[in-house]
Amino acid sequence: MSAQQKLIKIEEISEANAPAIYVAGGLQQFIDLVKGEVLGEVPDLKTRKGRERIASLAAKVSKSKTAVEKPGRDYLRRLKEMPKVVEAELREFVAKMDALRDETRRPLTEWEAAEDARIDRHNDAINRMKDLAAELGTLDAEQLQARLSELSAFQLGEAWEEFEAEAARTKEASLNALQAALVARQKYDAEQAELARLRREADERAEQDRIRLAQEAAVEAERQRVAQQQQAEREAAARREQELIDQAATQEREAENQRLQLKLQAEQAERARIQAEADRVAAEQRMEQERQAAARRQEEAAEQARQDERRRADAAAAEILRQQEARERDQAHKAKVMGEAKTALMSLNITEELARAIVLKIARREVPNITINF
Numbered sequence: 001m002s003a004q005q006k007l008i009k010i011e012e013i014s015e016a017n018a019p020a021i022y023v024a025g026g027l028q029q030f031i032d033l034v035k036g037e038v039l040g041e042v043p044d045l046k047t048r049k050g051r052e053r054i055a056s057l058a059a060k061v062s063k064s065k066t067a068v069e070k071p072g073r074d075y076l077r078r079l080k081e082m083p084k085v086v087e088a089e090l091r092e093f094v095a096k097m098d099a100l101r102d103e104t105r106r107p108l109t110e111w112e113a114a115e116d117a118r119i120d121r122h123n124d125a126i127n128r129m130k131d132l133a134a135e136l137g138t139l140d141a142e143q144l145q146a147r148l149s150e151l152s153a154f155q156l157g158e159a160w161e162e163f164e165a166e167a168a169r170t171k172e173a174s175l176n177a178l179q180a181a182l183v184a185r186q187k188y189d190a191e192q193a194e195l196a197r198l199r200r201e202a203d204e205r206a207e208q209d210r211i212r213l214a215q216e217a218a219v220e221a222e223r224q225r226v227a228q229q230q231q232a233e234r235e236a237a238a239r240r241e242q243e244l245i246d247q248a249a250t251q252e253r254e255a256e257n258q259r260l261q262l263k264l265q266a267e268q269a270e271r272a273r274i275q276a277e278a279d280r281v282a283a284e285q286r287m288e289q290e291r292q293a294a295a296r297r298q299e300e301a302a303e304q305a306r307q308d309e310r311r312r313a314d315a316a317a318a319e320i321l322r323q324q325e326a327r328e329r330d331q332a333h334k335a336k337v338m339g340e341a342k343t344a345l346m347s348l349n350i351t352e353e354l355a356r357a358i359v360l361k362i363a364r365r366e367v368p369n370i371t372i373n374f
Contacts, residue, residue, distance in 0.1 A: 010067045018075040022086050027068060027093040031100065034064045038104045045111050048366065055354050058105035062351065065097040112357065122163040126170050129154060133174035134320060136181040137313040141189060144182040151175060162364060177320075184312055191305050195298070202294040209290060213283040220279060224272045232265055334374050338363060341372060 008017060010030055021027070038057040044050035069090060076086040102109075132147045139147070151174055160167045239261060338359050345355035361367050 010064055013068065013071045015071075015075070018071060022072050022075050022079075022089065024085060024089060027072075027089060030064065030068050031093065031096050034061055034097070035100055038100070043107075045107055048361075051108055051111065054105060054108040055357060058101050058108070059351060059354060061097060061101040061104055065094065065101070068097075069094060108357075118161075119163075122160060122167070125154065126163065126167055129167070129170045129174045133177040136177065136320075137316060139181070139185070141182060141185045144178060144185055148175070148178050148182065151178060181316065184316075188305070188309055195301055195305065198301070199298050202298065206287065206291045206294060210287050213287060217276070217280050217283055221276045224276060228265075228269055228272055231268070235261060235265070330374075334363075337372060337374050 008021060008029075010033070013021060038061055041053065041057065043053040043057075045054070072086065072090050072093075076090065079086060129151060132151045136144065151171065154167070154171055156164060156168050156171065158164070239258070242257075341359045341362070342352070342355045345358055346352055358367075359372070362370050362372050365371070
C-alpha cells in the first residue's frame with residue numbers, strides 16, 4: 001500500500017482516487033482507521049452516558065461503512081472488466097465492518113438483553129398476580145384460599161425496581177377480587193348448608209307428624225273398640241236382666257229380640273269402622289299437603305339461591321372482561337405511540353435499534369425532563 005493511499009481519508013474518497021483505493025487489500029486502511037477510533041475507548045456500561053457512547057460508536061462504524069461502500073459501488077459499476085475483484089473486496093470489507101460493528105456494540109447488546117430479561121421477569125410476576133384473580137367463578141372456597149395464599153406470598157419492595165408501584169396496584173386489585181370471590185363463595189356454601197338443614201328438618205317434622213297421626217288414629221280406633229265392647233257388655237247385661245224380668249215371654253220373641261240386637265250391634269260397629277277409616281284418610285291427606293307445601297318452599301328457596309349466584313357470577317365475569325379490555329386498549333395505544341416516536345427518531349438518520357433504545361429509555365423515565373404522552 002503506497003503512502004498516497006494511507007493519506008486518503010474516508011470523506012476524501014472520489015471518482016478520481018477510486019482506482020487506487022478499490023483494489024485487493026485497499027480498503028483495509030479504512031477498517032484499521034475506524035477500528036482504531038472505536039476500539040480505543042472503553043465506555044462504562046453502568047452509566048447512561050457510557051451506554052449512549054457505545055451506541056454512538058456503533059453508529060459511526062455503520063456510517064463509515066456506508067461512506068466507503070457507496071463510492072465503491074459506483075466505481076464497481078464503471079469497472080465492468082474487473083467486477084469480481086472489486087465485489088470480493090467489498091464483500092470482505094462489508095463483512096469485516098459488520099463484524100467490527102457487532103463487536104463494538106456487543107456490550108450494549110448484552111446489556112439490552114439483560115435489561116429485557118429483567119423487565120420480562122417483573123412482567124411475568126405481575127401477570128401471574130393478575131392470573132390468580134382470573135376465572136374465579138368455577139373455584140371452590142379451598143381453591144380460592146390457595147390462590148390468596150400464593151398471592152400473599154408476593155413480597156413488595158425495592159427488588160421490584162421501577163415496577164414496584166404497578167406490582168403494588170396489581171397485588172391490591174387481585175387481593176380484593178380474590179377476597180370478594182371467597183366471601184361470595186363462603187356465603188353460597190353457607191346458604192347451601194342452611195338449605196340442606198332446612199330440608200332435613202322439614203323431613204323430620206313430616207315423619208314425626210306421620211307417626212303422631214298414626215298413633216292418634218290407633219288410639220282412637222282402640223277407644224272406639226273399647227267403647228263398643230263396653231256398650232255391647234251393657235246391652236248384654238240389659239238383655240240378661242230383661243230376660244229375667246220377661247221370663248214369661250215366648251221363645252220366639254226372645255229370639256227376635258236377640259236378632260235385632262245383633263243387627264244393631266253390627267250396624268254400630270260398621271259405622272264406627274267407616275268413621276275410623278274416614279279419620280285415617282283425612283290424617284294422611286293433611287300429612288301429604290304439609291309435605292308438598294314443605295317441598296315447594298324448599299324448591300323456591302333453592303331456585304332463589306341459584307338465581308342469586310348466577311347474577312353474582314355474571315357481574316364478576318363482566319367486570320373481569322371490562323378490566324382485560326381496558327388493559328389491552330392501553331397496551332395497544334402505548335405500542336402505537338412508541339412506534340410513532342421510533343419512526344420519528346429514525347427520520348434523523350439513526351438506526352432502528354438506536355431509535356428503539358432511545359424510545360424505551362424515555363418510556364422508562366430514564367431520560368430526565370423528557371416524557372412520552374400516552
